[in-house]
Amino acid sequence: MSETTHDSVVAMTSPPSPDDGLTPAELAQKYGLSVSGARVGLGEYVQQLWGRRHFILAFSQAKLTAQYSQAKLGQLWQVATPLLNALVYFLIFGLVMGGRGNMDNHDYIPFLVTGVFVFTFTQTSALAGVRAISGNLGLVRALHFPRAALPISFSLQQLQQLLFSMIVLAMVLVGFGHYPSPSWVLIIPVLALQFVFNTGLAMVMARLGSKTPDLAQLLPFITRTWLYASGVMYSIPDMLAKKDVPEWLDDLLLSNPASVYIDLMRYALMDDYSASNLPPHVWLLALGWAVLVGIGGFLFFWKAEEQYGRG
Secondary structure (H helix, E strand, O other): OEEEOOOOEEEOOOOOOOOOOOOHHHHHHHOOOOOOOOOOOHHHHHHHHHHOHHHHHHHHHHHHHHHOOOOOOHHHHHHHHHHHHHHHHHHHHHHHOOOOOOOOHHHHHHHHHHHHHHHHHHHHHHHHHOOOOHHHHHHHHHOOOOOOHHHHHHHHHHHHHHHHHHHHHHHHHHHOOOOOOHHHHHHHHHHHHHHHHHHHHHHHHHHHHHHOOOHHHHHHHHHHHHHHOOOOOOOHHHHHHOOOOOHHHHHHHHHOHHHHHHHHHHHHHOOOOOHHHOOOOHHHHHHHHHHHHHHHHHHHHHOOHHHOOOO
């Protein structure tokens, strides 16, 4: 540091700082600083999520209300959309392509509508999850909260939407002679396991979508392929029995998570859908998929917590 006058230059040297020579990490430790938005421990992260439970519920309800706010039929589209899909599949696969096999309309229509509603629950959770971070960057950058709250709230939104659809599904079942029975109680554990699976899947998609926005354009093609491989419009065993395919392919298709949850729901709701239609160890498969994808997806998302909304 120096001061210039008309006659001479007077040199002034500042005293050395006690922080000279310290690394950024040492400076942060000395003054008790921490990285903004750093990932906290897993236990604390879960506690933070629990503390935001009211926000998660309110956010999911707001998204659900706003989803069809511009449509004249409003929330009726929550039910009308999967029903229209089921009608298209009935015309193409049920009538034209013979996908119903030996089932008459008394069994095939409830079989089809159940499959469409249950698969739509998983499909929409994945599609909403892939945009959970990238589509809410303003919120992510403006507020400090555990980012997992976003994919959880989107998955919860889809669960609420499915519960509305279940009322219509019950009407379809009763209309075709499948009346309520004690097995309908199994709806609760099936939906609980599928919700855990869907939430984990939404978290995986949210992390991938936050770094690769183009995934949101690709995912509908992936889920459409998954739809055809999950026995939504036809019975997988009956369809493969007509083909010369290896047994492992039959087991693989029956064990995929969407097929597992669809089969369990059909078993719970349809009188004529016996346990012989289910793949071996189906409840263990449903639990295994929920634990693997639910917990694994949560850990996968949490690992990148400090990266969301940056860059």
